Amino acid sequence: MVKQTIQIFGRIKPTNKTAAVYSVNHEEETGGSLEFLVPRDLADGIVNHKRENYKFRFRKVFEQHIKQDVIFEDIAKPVAESVLAGYNGTIFAYGQTGSGKTFTITGGAERYVDRGIIPRTLSYLYERFNQEGSMMYTMHISYLEIYNEVGYDLLDSRYEASRLEDLPKVMILEDTEQNIHLKNLSVRQSGNEEEALNLLFLGDTNRMIAETPMNQASTRSHCVFTIHLCRREPGSATLRRSKLHLVDLAGSDRVSKTGLDGQLLTEAKYINLSLHYLEQVIIALSEKNRSHIPYRNSMLTSVLRDSLGGNCMTTMIATMAVDKRNLDESISTCRFAQRVALIKNEAILNEELDPALLIARLRREIQFLNEELAIVTGEQRQEQLTAEEIQKLGELVKAFLNDPDPDVTLSLGPDMRKIQHCFFLMKSVILDKKGAKTGRSDQQPLPTGSRENSQISNSSSTAELTKLNEMLKQRDNEISILVRILKKEKERADDAIARLAYITDAKVLSSLKSSSTQPVSQPKETNMETFFKNYGGKGFTRLHLRKGNKTSSADYSERMFRMPQFSIRKADISATGHAPQPYPVLQNNEGDNKTFTEDHGGKVSTVPQLEEQHVDTLPMDQREEVCTGSWFSEGNLNSFGGDQEGQASTAVQLKVENMVTLLSEDHKVSTMPQFRGENTETVPAGRGRAGQYMKRGSKLSMGKQEAFEIFIRDHEEHQTIEENSNILKERSDEARRLGEQLKGARNRITELKKQLETRRRQRAAQAVTGNDTQDGEENDPLEESLCKQIKQEKVTYNSNLGRLKALRTEIEHLQLLMDRVKVKIQKDFLKWWSQEALNLQESESETEAKYGSTSQNETLQPSSPGTPGFCSPELSSTMKESPSKQDTNPDHSVSSAPELSCLEPIDKLPAPVWSAWNKSQEESKNSYWRDLSTTTLTSSSIPLTGDQEVDSDILAFVMARKNLLSRIGPGKDVK
Numbered sequence: 001m002v003k004q005t006i007q008i009f010g011r012i013k014p015t016n017k018t019a020a021v022y023s024v025n026h027e028e029e030t031g032g033s034l035e036f037l038v039p040r041d042l043a044d045g046i047v048n049h050k051r052e053n054y055k056f057r058f059r060k061v062f063e064q065h066i067k068q069d070v071i072f073e074d075i076a077k078p079v080a081e082s083v084l085a086g087y088n089g090t091i092f093a094y095g096q097t098g099s100g101k102t103f104t105i106t107g108g109a110e111r112y113v114d115r116g117i118i119p120r121t122l123s124y125l126y127e128r129f130n131q132e133g134s135m136m137y138t139m140h141i142s143y144l145e146i147y148n149e150v151g152y153d154l155l156d157s158r159y160e161a162s163r164l165e166d167l168p169k170v171m172i173l174e175d176t177e178q179n180i181h182l183k184n185l186s187v188r189q190s191g192n193e194e195e196a197l198n199l200l201f202l203g204d205t206n207r208m209i210a211e212t213p214m215n216q217a218s219t220r221s222h223c224v225f226t227i228h229l230c231r232r233e234p235g236s237a238t239l240r241r242s243k244l245h246l247v248d249l250a251g252s253d254r255v256s257k258t259g260l261d262g263q264l265l266t267e268a269k270y271i272n273l274s275l276h277y278l279e280q281v282i283i284a285l286s287e288k289n290r291s292h293i294p295y296r297n298s299m300l301t302s303v304l305r306d307s308l309g310g311n312c313m314t315t316m317i318a319t320m321a322v323d324k325r326n327l328d329e330s331i332s333t334c335r336f337a338q339r340v341a342l343i344k345n346e347a348i349l350n351e352e353l354d355p356a357l358l359i360a361r362l363r364r365e366i367q368f369l370n371e372e373l374a375i376v377t378g379e380q381r382q383e384q385l386t387a388e389e390i391q392k393l394g395e396l397v398k399a400f401l402n403d404p405d406p407d408v409t410l411s412l413g414p415d416m417r418k419i420q421h422c423f424f425l426m427k428s429v430i431l432d433k434k435g436a437k438t439g440r441s442d443q444q445p446l447p448t449g450s451r452e453n454s455q456i457s458n459s460s461s462t463a464e465l466t467k468l469n470e471m472l473k474q475r476d477n478e479i480s481i482l483v484r485i486l487k488k489e490k491e492r493a494d495d496a497i498a499r500l501a502y503i504t505d506a507k508v509l510s511s512l513k514s515s516s517t518q519p520v521s522q523p524k525e526t527n528m529e530t531f532f533k534n535y536g537g538k539g540f541t542r543l544h545l546r547k548g549n550k551t552s553s554a555d556y557s558e559r560m561f562r563m564p565q566f567s568i569r570k571a572d573i574s575a576t577g578h579a580p581q582p583y584p585v586l587q588n589n590e591g592d593n594k595t596f597t598e599d600h601g602g603k604v605s606t607v608p609q610l611e612e613q614h615v616d617t618l619p620m621d622q623r624e625e626v627c628t629g630s631w632f633s634e635g636n637l638n639s640f641g642g643d644q645e646g647q648a649s650t651a652v653q654l655k656v657e658n659m660v661t662l663l664s665e666d667h668k669v670s671t672m673p674q675f676r677g678e679n680t681e682t683v684p685a686g687r688g689r690a691g692q693y694m695k696r697g698s699k700l701s702m703g704k705q706e707a708f709e710i711f712i713r714d715h716e717e718h719q720t721i722e723e724n725s726n727i728l729k730e731r732s733d734e735a736r737r738l739g740e741q742l743k744g745a746r747n748r749i750t751e752l753k754k755q756l757e758t759r760r761r762q763r764a765a766q767a768v769t770g771n772d773t774q775d776g777e778e779n780d781p782l783e784e785s786l787c788k789q790i791k792q793e794k795v796t797y798n799s800n801l802g803r804l805k806a807l808r809t810e811i812e813h814l815q816l817l818m819d820r821v822k823v824k825i826q827k828d829f830l831k832w833w834s835q836e837a838l839n840l841q842e843s844e845s846e847t848e849a850k851y852g853s854t855s856q857n858e859t860l861q862p863s864s865p866g867t868p869g870f871c872s873p874e875l876s877s878t879m880k881e882s883p884s885k886q887d888t889n890p891d892h893s894v895s896s897a898p899e900l901s902c903l904e905p906i907d908k909l910p911a912p913v914w915s916a917w918n919k920s921q922e923e924s925k926n927s928y929w930r931d932l933s934t935t936t937l938t939s940s941s942i943p944l945t946g947d948q949e950v951d952s953d954i955l956a957f958v959m960a961r962k963n964l965l966s967r968i969g970p971g972k973d974v975k
């Protein structure tokens with residue numbers, strides 16, 4: 001158990017405004033301190049009438065310039081570590097609205113470097129999982145939003161929420177042991193960092209989409225992102241389950257200051273109420289001898305029950321905006337933090353037995369007890385032992401007698417028949433031995449005559465026969481394998497001979513050739529035996545290679561170069577006509593099945609198991625390590641080396657190319673976000689995060705779509721999209737360059753390896769023919785230099801691969817940020833569009849009032865700049881079309897245009913409009929829209945198509961554009 005008070009940190013948000021006078025002291029023994037000097041003009045304000053300076057202690061205070069990586073390292077990393085160890089952890093951010101809580105917990109919405117504690121922690125946890133390869137970790141994620149005392153599941157993946165109420169409501173349940181359970185809160189498994197980030201994105205987007213129209217959700221709701229970890233050592237029955245809550249609280253602003261009314265006031269009360277209850281819990285916890293802690297008063301305190309005064313290591317980040325006007329709020333945040341710092345938690349290691357294993361253990365115990373009971377009560381079975389049982393008992397006895405361990409037991413259960421049979425078998429073994437020693441057949445004859453005994457001996461001999469048959473088959477298999485190996489060996493030897501051009505001595509050549517073409521008989525077997533002795537050792541029985549090489553790659557590749565080149569495949573075995581076996585099995589005469597091990601300077605290392613692969617194509621361990629990430633998982637990257645290396649590198653290259661293609665697709669999409677024609681089918685596969693949201697909207701008509709394109713350009717986030725697109729492009733270029741470099745390095749390694757192989761063959765041949773110019777010297781300078789070069793290339797290769805991996809993380813994160821911005825823009829657009837529609841309705845009513853019944857209107861209504869209101873496509877469907885009402889004015893070229901009830905009579909249009917339109921037609925699209933926006937237009941000045949819906953869209957757009965411009969203000973140009 002770890003007893004610890006809640007750790008409190010302060011973080012000051014950067015400000016351009018006049019900052020309050022404050023100072024931070026980092027050198028105090030107890031941590032840091034933050035001191036505010038209240039200027040006289042504020043001293044008699046809300047804060048305090050008398051005091052002028054306020055000093056607060058924190059574990060550390062982070063000043064304005066401190067970046068997100070430092071925050072993660074100093075605050076979140078230690079908590080993540082303890083969560084990995086099996087303790088619960090909580091980090092919560094508390095502070096007034098806009099002080100940087102979301103920025104600290106989730107991160108900024110624009111730049112990769114601004115990612116906050118959640119994405120960094122996810123990344124760190126997955127990195128640690130990879131490092132601790134011997135542990136098995138599973139991660140689940142949940143994301144809860146609490147708004148007005150109601151919980152909502154943010155990981156709802158139906159993408160249907162357009163209001164908070166559309167999200168599943170979460171309810172609190174309490175069991176008899178007062179444990180809290182959250183009903184309806186989905187807990188989703190995440191297999192890798194990318195999946196975890198997608199869940200975060202899903203939650204954040206749901207939060208943004210469903211935010212209350214009255215105010216920003218982030219300000220007025222609490223969010224709890226929870227990472228559930230389960231850790232287990234393979235083979236162990238104990239599990240460690242831990243939770244990490246990352247909490248973004250609602251703004252702590254005081255209601256009196258916010259000047260709210262109506263719904264906002266209700267919200268603020270709720271928020272403040274829940275923060276007030278949080279404070280009450282904190283006060284109660286910080287007081288000694290308080291028995292009742294009012295957790296149940298609010299949903300937030302119920303959910304955070306463990307984090308406050310319970311089994312958890314908790315950290316609080318007090319965020320502050322130190323502008324002068326926010327000084328009082330900053331001081332109240334600090335005061336809250338001081339109280340929190342008094343709370344003591346007792347974190348315990350959350351260890352438990354795996355229920356499945358526990359059940360299995362209990363079952364075994366029950367069986368054992370039953371067996372004991374059967375012996376004690378004498379309830380015995382009477383029927384004969386079956387042949388199978390007899391054979392099994394024979395094996396058991398044999399294993400028991402052969403085991404050198406004196407403590408070994410023979411476990412037979414309570415069955416007296418079995419016990420007796422085993423005694424009988426053991427007696428016969430003893431008698432056999434005695435007979436062998438004395439050389440006489442004076443041993444006791446086996447109890448004959450009895451039916452049982454004859455049955456036993458019959459069935460034992462049947463069993464023996466079956467066994468011998470199996471062994472025979474096994475040997476057949478082995479012989480077939482060896483024949484194939486020898487054939488391949490011969491081919492390789494031929495090949496090598498052909499390459500040894502310098503060996504001109506015909507005698508040598510022919511002798512070498514003849515030795516490799518000998519019939520498959522004794523000499524060949526001797527060769528293989530020697531080989532197994534050299535390379536397999538005595539215990540070599542199974543050529544069963546798997547990735548995860550513990551041998552150093554240098555040792556390994558060296559050994560492989562020296563190994564005769566041969567391969568064993570499943571097909572080799574099935575070709576013999578016998579049933580295929582899972583792995584080629586070469587048994588030694590001991591008949592045991594040890595894994596192929598090899599001595600490396602006294603250290604025995606397990607040869608990696610690489611099923612169905614050439615023995616000479618083993619992985620280079622470093623490559624394998626970096627390639628285990630999910631990004632590379634599709635590319636068979638676990639088989640680097642030799643021919644496989646080619647494939648693997650190609651896979652990397654392909655992956656890089658895929659990524660680059662994806663990025664460029666996204667790049668396209670981002671600059672013109674997924675609204676073109678609203679054809680969501682064109683969203684690249686696997687890139688549908690934002691697309692999912694886009695799908696929900698109704699199909700955009702042409703006019704609305706164009707309006708949207710321009711809306712994007714005017715949107716405040718446009719700059720972000722542009723910047724991130726550029727960064728993405730840079731990163732994808734870099735990824736492409738790295739891909740090229742990797743390919744080059746791979747080719748060079750392959751080439752060097754070929755040279756090394758040739759060199760080694762040459763040396764081997766020289767040794768055979770006695771032409772060894774180096775007098776059998778172990779070290780060959782050329783060989784050493786080649787090895788060195790390979791090593792260097794590998795280092796370069798690995799560092800490039802590492803960089804590529806980092807790029808991938810960055811690119812994916814940027815992608816998510818951009819997706820989120822796209823969703824935001826769409827949301828803003830739809831909001832704006834429907835507002836325009838509302839304005840239109842109003843304007844329509846006004847027009848009706850002014851000009852009478854809509855059915856009498858025959859012309860389009862221009863609207864002066866700045867006047868809100870025009871026909872939106874949605875509204876156009878409700879508009880009436882009067883059949884074949886022609887425009888009576890010959891100048892009006894849009895007689896086929898539908899009659900739109902909301903339009904002003906055409907005869908009211910000023911003449912210059914026409915020339916303006918004619919002129920604008922000649923201009924480029926952009927200037928066309930600009931002109932439209934600054935000119936008083938008539939409907940007839942616009943090139944309408946005759947299609948009611950399309951035309952209403954065009955007109956709607958023109959007017960909406962004007963409205964937008966009028967809001968931006970005159971003189972502002974729209975690109």
Ligand SMILES: Nc1ncnc2c1ncn2[C@@H]1O[C@H](COP(=O)(O)OP(=O)(O)OP(=O)(O)O)[C@@H](O)[C@H]1O
Pocket residue numbers: 012013014064095096097098099100101102103104108109216218219220249250251252319
């Ligand atoms: N340390 C920081 N560095 C740079 N920008 C910051 C920092 N802290 C906050 N910001 C910026 O300040 C703005 C407000 O921050 P944020 O949304 O995180 O505040 P908040 O406390 O979560 O507010 P709310 O209570 O409304 O959710 C954001 O634009 C954010 O990017």
